[in-house]
Amino acid sequence: MNDLDNFRKQIDDLDQQILALLDERMRTSIAIGLVKRATNAMVFDAGREFAVFDNLLAGTLNKRIPEWAVLDIFSEIIKVSRALQSDNLQQAPPKLYAVLGHPIGHSLSPVMHNRAFSFINHNGLYFALDTTDVGRTLFALKDLDFGGASITMPHKETIVDYLDELIGVAKEMRVVNTVVFTNGKLVGYNTDSEGAMLSLKYRTELEGKTVLLLGAGGAARSIAYGLKMEKVTTFIANRDEEKGRKLAELTGAVFVPLDEALGVACDIIINATSVGMHPNADDMPVPPEIFQENMLVMDIVYNPLHTKFIKEAVARGCVPVDGVSMFVQQGARQFELWTSKAAPLPIMRQTVLSLLKTNE
Ligand code: ATR
Numbered sequence: 386m387n388d389l390d391n392f393r394k395q396i397d398d399l400d401q402q403i404l405a406l407l408d409e410r411m412r413t414s415i416a417i418g419l420v421k422r423a424t425n426a427m428v429f430d431a432g433r434e435f436a437v438f439d440n441l442l443a444g445t446l447n448k449r450i451p452e453w454a455v456l457d458i459f460s461e462i463i464k465v466s467r468a469l470q471s472d473n474l475q476q477a478p479p480k481l482y483a484v485l486g487h488p489i490g491h492s493l494s495p496v497m498h499n500r501a502f503s504f505i506n507h508n509g510l511y512f513a514l515d516t517t518d519v520g521r522t523l524f525a526l527k528d529l530d531f532g533g534a535s536i537t538m539p540h541k542e543t544i545v546d547y548l549d550e551l552i553g554v555a556k557e558m559r560v561v562n563t564v565v566f567t568n569g570k571l572v573g574y575n576t577d578s579e580g581a582m583l584s585l586k587y588r589t590e591l592e593g594k595t596v597l598l599l600g601a602g603g604a605a606r607s608i609a610y611g612l613k614m615e616k617v618t619t620f621i622a623n624r625d626e627e628k629g630r631k632l633a634e635l636t637g638a639v640f641v642p643l644d645e646a647l648g649v650a651c652d653i654i655i656n657a658t659s660v661g662m663h664p665n666a667d668d669m670p671v672p673p674e675i676f677q678e679n680m681l682v683m684d685i686v687y688n689p690l691h692t693k694f695i696k697e698a699v700a701r702g703c704v705p706v707d708g709v710s711m712f713v714q715q716g717a718r719q720f721e722l723w724t725s726k727a728a729p730l731p732i733m734r735q736t737v738l739s740l741l742k743t744n745e
Contacts, residue, residue, distance in 0.1 A: 407462065411469055418470030434463060481529065482511040482723060485522055485544075486537035489515045491688070493737050494535055497716055500736045504729045516540075520547040527566055533723040534564040535716075541603040548573040558606045558635075563719045574722060577607035580715030581685070582615060584706050585653065589681050591615040597622065597649045599670045600657035601632040604685050608657050609636040617653075622646040622671075624658075646671050653681045654698075661692040669693050678702035687712050690741045709737050 386394075421427070438459065445455050484494045490513070498511040509532065516522040519540040524547070526534060536544050545551060545559050554575040555561045561573035585591060594617045598609055601623035609632055612619045619638035623629030626642055633640035641649055660670040666689050676682060682698035687708030695705045717728035 410462070411466060414466040415469055421470070429467060437463065477508060479508045479510040480532040480723075481526075482509060482531060482533050482535075483514045483526060484511070484535040484537055485514050485516050485519050485540060487515055487517050487539060489513045489537070492537070493687075493712070493740050494537075494716060496740055497713070497733050497736050498720065501716075501720055501729050501733050502724075504732045505724070505726055507724050507726065509724070519544050523547055523564065523571065527569075527571060531566055533566060533719070535719055536562050536564060538603070545573060547571065554578040554607060554610050558610045560603050560606050562607070562715065563722060565722050574719075575607050576715040576718035576722070577604060577711070578611035579718050580711045580713075581608045581655075581683070582611040583714045584710040585655075585681065585683060587710070588704060588706055589653070591617050593617070594653055595649075595651040596620070596653040596655060597646060597651040597675075598638070598655050598657055599623070599643070599646065600659075601625065601629040602658070605657035606632060608655060608685075609633075609638060613637055620646075620649045620651065622649070643671070647675050651680070653683070655682075656684045656686065656692075656694050659686065661694050662686045663688045667693055669697065673697035673701065676701040676703050679704065681706065683711070684708050685711055687737075688741060690738070709734060709741070713737055 438456065441455050441459055442452055445452050482498065484492050486492065492513045495511050495513050498509075501507075502509040502511065514522060519536070520543075523534065523544070541560050541562055544561050544564070545555070548561065548564065549570040549572065551559070551561065551573045555563075555573045558575065558578075560575055560577070562577050563574040565572045565574065582591070591612075592615065596612055596617050597620045598605060598612065599622050601621060605621070605623070609619065609621060613636045619633075619636065620641050621629050621633045621636075621638045622641045622643045622645070623632070624643050626640070629642075630640045632638070654675065656670055658670045660668050661684070676698045678701065680698070680703045682695065682703040683706035684692050684694045685708050686692050686694070690707060690709065692708070695707055699705050713730065713734045716733060717730050720726075720728040720733075
């Protein structure tokens with residue numbers, strides 16, 4: 386190594402040391418800010434700042450760094466210190482959000498939303514609440530000035546009785562997965578429907594296509610309505626025939642018994658049943674022979690990440706859309722309703738994928 390490289394390396398090391406010292410200085414400064422708050426003292430203390438400069442200038446005697454440079458550099462440092470103290474003191478308490486369900490222990494929503502909040506610097510905190518009395522819990526959250534809530538199984542339909550207003554699909558299908566608390570009102574939305582449609586449209590044009598939708602529960606209701614709005618031909622197959630027929634009637638679809646689903650000619654198959662969900666990962670709602678090459682096959686089950694339904698479809702040359710896609714899209718729409726800011730979709734997807742991989 387020549388002399389110049391050596392010197393440069395020394396400079397780089399010194400700069401790193403200066404940076405570490407500056408970081409330590411800022412940490413101490415923030416601590417001082419907290420003490421000031423506890424003692425009701427002002428952040429800006431002119432006397433103290435003069436004393437700091439006096440000390441520094443006395444320290445420049447016999448040094449190579451000139452006084453003006455010390456003044457310049459430390460003016461900037463003190464400016465940053467002051468700003469950090471004020472920011473920390475002025476930061477409002479976080480806006481709170483929660484997902485309400487039962488059981489809720491394995492929900493991926495808290496980590497997904499919290500990561501997204503911090504990514505865009507939204508001062509929010511999201512957590513999971515296990516509740517069997519969703520109405521009472523919701524009213525408590527309203528009193529606590531929450532910003533919003535996600536609603537999941539088994540409350541997506543019962544929740545509507547407690548809301549002041551329903552918007553869009555939530556109103557049409559009476560299925561709600563998102564509540565926004567605005568001006569003392571509880572407003573219900575359904576982002577599952579849009580989330581599912583966006584996941585499909587990411588892969589294909591929908592207009593003119595024929596879809597086989599498996600299931601007639603809460604998730605299937607949201608998806609069936611979305612499909613109706615996209616003007617596709619929909620066949621609904623469900624184990625409980627009466628429920629399936631009712632949903633088909635409501636959404637202009639054609640009902641087929643589950644054991645006749647194999648005979649339906651279609652471009653897209655969607656599993657909106659809970660079949661194949663952990664711990665019954667070897668189950669499928671229909672036999673694998675249903676899959677034909679190039680069909681688009683979507684599963685709403687995302688745990689496990691690679692369901693048997695999706696694996697069999699891929700093995701037969703179908704294009705897969707995994708359950709994480711719809712989960713993240715519905716979460717992104719919730720995020721936007723609560724924060725009025727664009728959701729960081731790639732971060733949300735990455736967060737969910739890494740959680741699922743850790744669990745696998
Ligand atoms: P979600 O809100 O997730 O849709 P849900 O309302 O309980 O949950 O609906 C679950 C769906 O999975 C229903 O369509 C259910 O069929 P039934 O209406 O016949 O109950 C379907 N499902 C659950 N277990 C099933 C199984 N073993 N075979 C076939 N369908 C099943």
